[in-house]
Amino acid sequence: MKRTFSVFCAAALASTMAWASSAPIFTRQLANGLTVIVKPDRRAPTAVHMLLVRVGSMDEVDGTSGVAHVLEHMMFKGSDTLKAGEFSRRVAALGGRENAFTGRDMTGYFQQIPSERLSDVMALEADRFAHNRWPDEEFKKEIEVVKEERRLRTEDNPHSRLYEQLNAISFIASPYRRPVVGWMSDLDAMTPDDARAFYRRWYTPQNAALVVAGDVEPEAVMALAQRTYGAIETKAVPTRKPQTEPPQAGPRRLDFKAPADQAYLTLAFKVPQWGGGAGTSEADRRDALALTVLAAVLDGYSGARLDRALVRGADRVADSAGASVGLMGRGPQQFYLDGVPAPGKTTAQLEAALREQVAKISRDGVGEAELARVKTQWVAREVYKLDSVMAQAREIGGYWIQGLPLDTGEQVLAALRTVTAAEVQAVAGKYFGDDQLTVATLIPQPRKAGETPRKPPPGMRH
DSSP: OOOOOOHHHHHHHHHHHHHHHHSOOEEEEOTTSOEEEEEEOTTSSEEEEEEEESOOGGGOOTTOTTHHHHHHHHTTSOBSSOOTTHHHHHHHHTTOEEEEEEOSSOEEEEEEEEGGGHHHHHHHHHHHHHOBOOOHHHHHHHHHHHHHHHIIIIITOHHHHHHHHHHHHHOSSSGGGSOTTOOHHHHHHOOHHHHHHHHHHHOSGGGEEEEEEESOOHHHHHHHHHHHGGGSOOOOOOOOOOOOOOOOOSOEEEEEEEEOSSOEEEEEEEEOOSOSSTTOOHHHHHHHHHHHHHHHHHHSSTTOHHIIIIISSTTOOEEEEEEEEOOOOSSOEEEEEEEEEOTTOOHHHHHHHHHHHHHHHHHHOOOHHHHHHHHHHHHHHHHHGGGSHHHHHHHHHHHHHTTOOTTHHHHHHHHHTTOOHHHHHHHHHHSOSGGGEEEEEEEEEOOOTTOOOOOOOTTOOO
């Protein structure tokens, strides 16, 4: 059935947007440096408690890649008062769910619980943040879990391995070149003290933010935070030295061979971003927004340009084709074009077809009706996701991680509505030359007899 943006949907969007823009955000910094952020949402008797630490894989050094993620696992292995696994058991007993995540820019720990149990999880999280303790034997067992996670999610997945190697050659100085999960050789060599040193270096209130969203009273949350997190001793955050990616001055190409059923191609172009610190110009911000709209024009809805031109029709060149772009991050961002060639077509033909669709927009521009449609649908997706208190907490916390105002989401939505067709046409002609390009091609190899790809077990943590 053809998807349409109905009058009902438009009205619902308007209502949700009005609620999102009017809902206040409360913030306070405790004496020890911890930032506390509260976003009330009283539509359901639930709350999300999320502790974010401004440290991720980009803060690692060569030889210990993956240590941020390993430490995230070890945070579940005990404290001065809790044994391994007891944290999770207590959250479950409260009627809640919990987990954690590690990315390039940050590490996060979260629980979603009935709002009346907020004080319980706050005390639990503050305890493990301040007093993470575990014996060497727990590390030796958990590092094997992390290695298996790497095998299942990366080494057994040719697309994941392709992107891992793409990043390794696309970035030279930026720490984004290292995989979040770590190189296997670094995991093999990692010691318990590597994880403990990373914890001591980066896990300090001055490098963390507590985000609470849901059916809560802001002042009550602040008082709870002061009573629990406020008692944690602080220390200075280590000075972060700049790791600026040098300008790329020519194309880079990677041919990657792996057992797979189909070839695959991805093109990565370095582009500006909305965030990026004080050095980001207003022109870069405008270009970042225009690139976001460009990605939506190419692949933002069913039947978008890449789908119509490359995937459909008798002479189609692709089984699938897509476009995406990073809008903000602590490190440099890229615009991706990717796809799987159709039977009888080559990756070279697919590459030419993908680039031609961008070149066509550079030559001919984008019609006002198409522009309005993709902007409305993009805004709708961004707003509708805020129906989730978990999404609200993660989004607001992400802005804090980037050093951006907490109302950045509203700023981006407002600015995106002003992006013009001329701006989209301009960025299509500005950022897609060979000098900014890295191309990675998966060359499928035969599988061994009886070999089938493994899949991660359902519910695998972290």
